[in-house]
Amino acid sequence: MALTGIQIYKFLPKTNCKECNFPTCLAFAMKLAAGGVELAACPYVSDEGKAALAAAAKPPIKLIIIGDGDKKIEVGNETVMFRHEKTFVHPTALVVRIKDTDSADDVAKKVDEVGKYGVDRVGMTFGLDGFAIDNASGDAAKFLQAVDAVNSKTDLPLVLMSTDPGAMGQALDKVAAKKPLIYAATKDNIDQMLELAKKHSCPLAVRSAGGLNELAELTEKAAAAGVENLVIDPGTRDFADSLVTLTQIRRLALQKRYEPVGYPVITFPGEGAQTDEEEAVLAAQYVAKYGSIVVIDRFSPALALALITLRLNLYTDPQKPIQMKPGLYQIGEPKETSPVCVTTNFSLTYFSIAGELEGAGWPSWLVVCDTEGLSVLTAWSAGKFDAEKIAKTVKGENVAEKVSHHNVILPGGVAVLRGELEEELPDWTIMVGPREAMAVGGYLKENWKN
């Protein structure tokens, strides 16, 4: 449990020396409980106090790192049940499963396809995060071969899946330097798996055959053995059990500070689904409801696009809207006679106007100004969308060189900027478009004569 200000106060010197820059020890304790200051600011706290406070300050869900280098997976450290309370911190890792029963050709093809998979959204590229190699054959030699085959072709992090400590040991001898996740310790093999995790300093997944009691027993055993870089699998696979169990795990960790389940959760939607669509929907549920790692069986580009998009959406800071990279965007294949429209870099504003232009069949140039992610009217009233900024963007993007005309269309909501913009862009004719994106098709039909 997190300590209250009063509990913390007991460990402080109670001298009100003010060296922490707070008027009293109690004030400091209160601030510390609220997470607004570091314990180190008090020079006189006892060692006993430090230990107690350090334990209480531990994040309720441990941060786990899988892999190494730039592409390592970081999961855990979540602090809320709902994304509107505070941002979800570490986006769900999307990992694709390869089985050691797949042919060498299939493995090579899949590793290549998944490894280079990347989609552009809001001006950035997003991809998949790793591979899980499954010892489906039960044969240690085949497993080693598959691990080797995948490892030699990718620098993405790996999850090694086998319950056979012998097979796992051989694979780890080969790839431990990449810090793969060992999956999994169960009640039958936990002693050997703990040895492997310790020997190779790799994170370990713990799987319960059913229920949180067994899971807690296993993680407590691991922690007692000094293995604390854990990922948990409560063993639930279907829609309803998964939603309930993963919700309970998140609540236990956050609200009860129950450490035995304070670890990221790994999930397997493919095992709870009969069809591609079902796996897509279940994987999406895990992205939203408390899965930290999602292992995908039926990889397809469409599935990956949907999951990457959902993850991007749900893991954004609710206080900070998704922003487009400012710049000049082409809608369709605009020509030099096509319309030039101005908008802000709030993603939804961009999508609305881009969607309408495209839907109405108007290839266009869209000048996206940096308004720090605010919509047209909000940005205007906050002084972040003015004539100067629009003019700077139009000039900076060399729009004049892309088109044969000099007409630029302002969003109707900021018609008031027309005069100033005429001064800033003397070579251009400033047109005032409709207030709503929805009306842009009709507006262009009526007013665009080029």
Place this chain on the structure above:
Amino acid sequence: MPEVEIPVEKWTGQVKTVKLGGGGRKEVVIGGQTTLPFLTFEGTIPNPPKIAIEVQDKEPSWPAPLLSAWGDAVKDTANWAKKAAELGADLICLKLLSAHPEGGNTGAAEAKAAVEKVLSAVDLPLIIIGPGVAEKDNEVLTAASEAAKGQRVVLGNCEEKNYRTIGAVCISDGHVAIAKTPLDINLCKQLNIMLSDLGVQNDSIIMDPDTGALGYGIEYGYSINERLRLAALGGDAMTSFPIINQVGSEVWRQKEARVGEGVPDEWGSHEERAVIWEEVTATSVINAGCDLVVMCHPKAIENVKATIDKLMGK
């Protein structure tokens, strides 16, 4: 073995129960939960989320995956509604799009005819949505209301500028009003209060707090649903109406669902992508608290229906 003590929330509120249909028509009940979506270990869910299938009053200008899935049925509103019923719709959501000033500008007589057509084609409860232009909504929804008198349909959308007219019509003809607000929990609550003050009963309001499709603002819809539901379970009466989301029309406006050619290879096959887009959007808003999703693609509808069953432990 340690005995893990499961934390259980003690909710004090309950989502209001709204009955739709009746008067010779099938009856569908939504709302009534005393817990968050599908968390049956701490409350009850008497009525699982329902699916309404979108039907329009004119032949739709839809992208290929929808047109090929529906075939000729969409050429006639009555056939369309019948096929929707065969596909397992819980309700039919009739959209009077031809009344839009830029889409035909038809009036009360045409609206009445379209509603009567659907009412006689199927025995499911009906949701009737106007073209989204306040004046036209008032005109066609008033006509629709009369045509459906006694059959307890849902009329929408009541927005801030026209809630009085549509709210009054709902009161006089015994229908249910949709309170529609643009992605803002405070505006949502405010409109619910205004409708209540007007005299619309608690069992006759459902709220559409709006949502974007996956990739187009679903995070707003998702969080507003969650916030509304948490507020309702916390005991706030004016946020405790059942939630409706127009998933289908939001999804099928977007490029990922609409466009088959000239997109990156990473987007995968058009139909697969479009169906996943609609079902992921639908199940996400349902997991966040939506009680009634309006959808378009038969395959996505089938999958979402199956998902709801599974989440209810069936």
